[in-house]
Amino acid sequence: MLWAALYFPRLQLDLSSPDIPAGQRADTPPAGPLALVRQQQSRRLICSANTAALQAGIQAGMPLTAAYALIPALQILEYDPVRQQRDLRQQALWALRYSSWVSIHQSDILLLEIAASLKLFGGLKPLVTRLREDCRASGISMQLGIAPVSETACLFARMNNITGVLSLDKMRRVLNDIPIQALPLDPFVHKGLRQSGIRSCRQLFDLPRAALGRRFGTGCLQLTERLLGESSERLPAFEAPEQFDQQLDLPLETCDSNSLQFPLKRLLRALNGFLYSRALGVIRLQLSLLHQQAPATHLAFSFLSPVNDDAHLLKIITERLSRLVLTCPTVAIILTTRELAEQRAEIQDLFSGHTGTTGTHPLKTDVQAGTRSPAAQADVARLIERLAARLGEHQLYRPALGDDHRPEAASRTTACLQPLRSAGRNLRSRQATLPTHAPEQSLYRPARPIWLLPVPVKLPYHPTLISSAERIEYGWWDTGDVRRDYYIARDRHGVHYWVFCQRNSPQQFYLHGLFG
């Protein structure tokens, strides 16, 4: 087993501060000093601080009064253990992207079993790079420690100057040189060890175990054994919930829907890990914007096929948000999955090492091969979703034939976000009943105009009719009774119109279509 410990030294602070990581936004000024404060008995101590505060000399463990003496303008946040747990669980969801075994350790560490993930990510180095890059991009500081023993990995992560140790022997050698102060022990035990002249871990490990336990307590003994991997603590694996439902509090209330993008990215990143771990894609998603003094704004999203790509989700949601006008400020966002479906496995190319279609002209080959392949189908679905996100779902549709003789009812629409059917279904069934080259086809297929007017328009005069009448009588059994004689009319410009008159009033003509 190989454990990666991800230590988040200031998770709550990172998520609460409007700090945007460098390179993401150049125009924002650096944030002012901010620190997280925790009540400990009667004293208030600094838990963690942001970069500006650290530069001014604030340290973790410092009393708040001392911190105020250094920076009078210091802003503080109260440590909230419930929120800390919630945020850490969100990180755990994200971490599922990298390992199937994620365990939450204490209040600020995630342990990932990565021996099984190395092959997937192409080795330790690419995996570490991706983990670090991922955290950096979402503005969360993370310290990484890698060791074959979970407790040691945590120790390395907290110390933050040891990159990774893969073998037990090497780990032992590295541990030997670690000063005793780095071990997470009681201050009382530390004092005892110091007074006994024990300075490094090597001295500690060399002591007879029975005496060690007697003199410094079982806590010290257990830690020693756990560090060396002689006894192991059972780590409960983090189980992802059935549905994704995560909340993120915004550091600043905002009316600007564009500024939601960065927090949204953080949530989508957790969603991505969640979906990935369960091999699912999302079909229906809901984004709720919580307001201080108004009911929440709910935005529903639906997708043609299961989606697990957070970049695509972000695009869709951003398109929708950009059209949204917020009247009251948003204080938090909640992302909830409403419907999940199994994700089609990505096709991994054995030789090129890339996923999906690649090549110099992927689109060109696509077009040439026809748009029947699953990958091309998915492209079409993504595109339709994107268009629908900006223009509105009702603005896009696929035409469909109604089973009706009334012209209005013969034109139906299929909502664009209905699942795509296989090609040619309609066409084939139609052609099966009407052979294309049969000479008598015109008997069965009357000429129809390409353009239909949504509502027939009354004509105040008698048009020039150039065809014989085609009678359409239909629907006497329901409300839309139709008894009409349809004609083709023509004007002096050569435009052909489809006009009709009601059977009972043959002089009144209506315009219903144009032969485009």
Next chain:
Amino acid sequence: MSLEALLRAEPSLWRGEQQTFPHRIIPTGFRALDHALPGAGWQAGRLTELLPAHTGHGEFSLLLPALAALSRQGHWIALVHPPFIPYPPALLNAGIDLDRTLITRTDNDTDTLWAAEQLLRAGSFPAVICWLHKTSPRQQRRLQLAAEAGHCWAVAYRPFDQQADHSPAALRILIRQRPSYLELDIRKSRGGRLQQVTLPLSAFDEAQGVEWPVCNATASGTETAVRLHDQAAGLHPGG
């Protein structure tokens, strides 16, 4: 490598004679029109601009054989902001697969251009047809570039009275209706000759999948017919 080979390898260099067609050619379905167009058909990766004198005299039927051919190969077709409802029975008659036809309604030219550009750039829609009202050459150029990027056939319908405007389209055709034929006036053709093509109305029977029920199309200009046209002109969303 010889100079000739070097020149051939340069895709942005346009050669007047001995043209090569980097993109697919879609036969128009009309023999006379095929003869007049470079490459003998509509060219994908290019913007085709059609300026019909009116709506409703065969300006869309002109595209139907090509669209039906694409449809038969299982390709998607997109119509962006058509002037009226594309009537499904007529599309079916022409042989177009309704399940693979996407119709997009938009409220303004900006959205039309945006949607058309997205559709073209993605490359999953080999034919994208849009109806424009008032656009600048810069916006049209974006369409042309998107068509090149996605290797798609882009068609833009523009109002007839904009024929004098500059256009970056590779092909521009003015469409007029004459009593018994459709007159196509090729005003601009990259790599082709400017000429006029006439298509008899009977040529459209196959395109529309039905026989035109009017045997003797000899309607003359009458007063009522003029008024009929004026009435219809008022319906056009773009005027």
